[in-house]
Amino acid sequence: MTTAAQRSSAIASPARRSGGGLLGAIYIVWWRDVLRYWRDRARVGASLAQPLLYLVIFGTGLASSLGGGFGASAGAAGISYIQFIYPGVISMSVLFTAIFGAMSIVWDREFGFMRELLVAPIDRSAIAIGKTLGGATQAMIQGLILLVLAPFVGVYLDPLVLLELVVLVFVLAFGLSALGVALASGMRSMQGFQMVMNFLMMPMFFLSGALFPLVGLPGWMTVLTRLDPASYGIDPIRRVLLGSSGIPVDRFALTLFDRTLAIPVEATIVIAFGLVMLAIAVRSFQRRD
Numbered sequence: 001m002t003t004a005a006q007r008s009s010a011i012a013s014p015a016r017r018s019g020g021g022l023l024g025a026i027y028i029v030w031w032r033d034v035l036r037y038w039r040d041r042a043r044v045g046a047s048l049a050q051p052l053l054y055l056v057i058f059g060t061g062l063a064s065s066l067g068g069g070f071g072a073s074a075g076a077a078g079i080s081y082i083q084f085i086y087p088g089v090i091s092m093s094v095l096f097t098a099i100f101g102a103m104s105i106v107w108d109r110e111f112g113f114m115r116e117l118l119v120a121p122i123d124r125s126a127i128a129i130g131k132t133l134g135g136a137t138q139a140m141i142q143g144l145i146l147l148v149l150a151p152f153v154g155v156y157l158d159p160l161v162l163l164e165l166v167v168l169v170f171v172l173a174f175g176l177s178a179l180g181v182a183l184a185s186g187m188r189s190m191q192g193f194q195m196v197m198n199f200l201m202m203p204m205f206f207l208s209g210a211l212f213p214l215v216g217l218p219g220w221m222t223v224l225t226r227l228d229p230a231s232y233g234i235d236p237i238r239r240v241l242l243g244s245s246g247i248p249v250d251r252f253a254l255t256l257f258d259r260t261l262a263i264p265v266e267a268t269i270v271i272a273f274g275l276v277m278l279a280i281a282v283r284s285f286q287r288r289d
Contacts, residue, residue, distance in 0.1 A: 025122040029130025030137070033104060037138045051093040051146060054211075055153075059085050079247050086153045087238035088210025091172060094143040095205055095230060098173045099197055101135030102180030106193045128181055128281040132274075135177035140170045154245065161244040168240060171267050172233030175274035179229075182277040185284035208234050213252035229273045232266040239263055 059082040144166065150157055157165075180197070187193040207221070208230035217225065225231050235254045239262065242249045250259065257265045 022123050022126050025126035026130040026133065029127055030134045033101070033131065033134030034137050036104070037101075037134075037141075048093070048142070048145065050096065051089045054092065055082065055086065055089045055149070059089075079242070079249070079252075080154070082153050083155065083242060083247060084213070084238075084249075084252065085211055086149070086155060087241045088208070088234060090143045090146045090169070090241075091208065091210055091230065091234040091237060092205060093146055094139045094169060094173050094233075095176050095201065095208075097142040098135050098139035098176035099180035099201055101138050101177060102131065102184040103190070103193060103197075105131060105181065105184040106187050106190050109188065124285040125282040128185065128278060128285050132174065132178045132181045132278055132281065135180060136170060136173040139173035139177060140166070143169045143173065150241075155241060155247070156245050157241075158244065161240060164240050165237065168233075168237050168263075168267060171270050171274075172230070172237065175229055175233060175270040175277070178274040178277035178281065182281040182284070185281045204228055204230050207231070209238075209254075210234055214254060215252060229270060232269045232273075236263040236266045 147157065147162070147165065183196060183200075184193055187196070203224075207225045207228045209225065210230075214222070214225045214231065214235075231254065238249055239253060254262065254266070
């Protein structure tokens with residue numbers, strides 16, 4: 001019969017073969033999550049259903065009710081509502097995939113695999129970092145898949161823009177994945193994690209500017225949108241994705257920063273948020289019995 005110590009040693013030995021130490025352990029945790037995601041093709045397909053539902057049904061229906069656009073200012077700007085929410089739909093896919101990717105931590109804890117990781121002769125910070133990077137990779141792939149819809153909504157991409165989007169989507173995925181791992185590291189049941197995530201994700205999504213411009217809002221709502229980290233991840237994606245097709249988005253974008261500095265500053269805010277959440281997750285794993 002295989003003992004827990006033997007299983008823990010088996011977990012640690014691939015890390016030593018893949019480079020040893022912290023980096024090897026991070027790689028193994030990351031690779032396990034990515035491999036599980038890639039093998040679950042049904043999950044990949046099902047997770048695309050909700051973004052498509054928002055884009056095709058919600059976007060088309062609301063655009064029609066608003067007279068083919070979303071207000072006089074939008075029509076004058078030459079942007080349709082479907083074009084406006086397209087970056088938000090991509091970001092929604094990233095948000096849900098990244099945060100729910102952290103659910104594997106609670107799942108592994110309930111079925112015993114997390115216990116084996118915690119007693120393995122590896123630095124526990126590798127678990128938090130590997131899980132964060134694994135969730136970010138999954139969310140980035142999920143979001144980038146939706147770029148195939150770009151020609152159908154009147155958005156055209158070139159290789160340079162595509163490269164920028166890969167970076168920005170990963171930045172958003174990293175920040176949200178780190179948030180999910182930080183929360184999951186303190187959860188002991190799947191039901192508790194799902195309740196917290198549902199309570200957190202929907203306000204975060206609706207206040208991020210994914211579905212409506214963050215301009216002309218009541219003062220209290222403006223404050224909430226500026227406190228939402230997802231706002232600073234979606235805005236640069238919208239600027240790059242729609243701006244590449246000559247669609248004017250400045251009047252609907254965040255106006256906290258200068259236009260020339262908006263994208264790098266907002267990306268830096270999301271990265272900083274992700275690093276803070278990752279530090280919380282690392283500390284939680286290192287203190288766990």
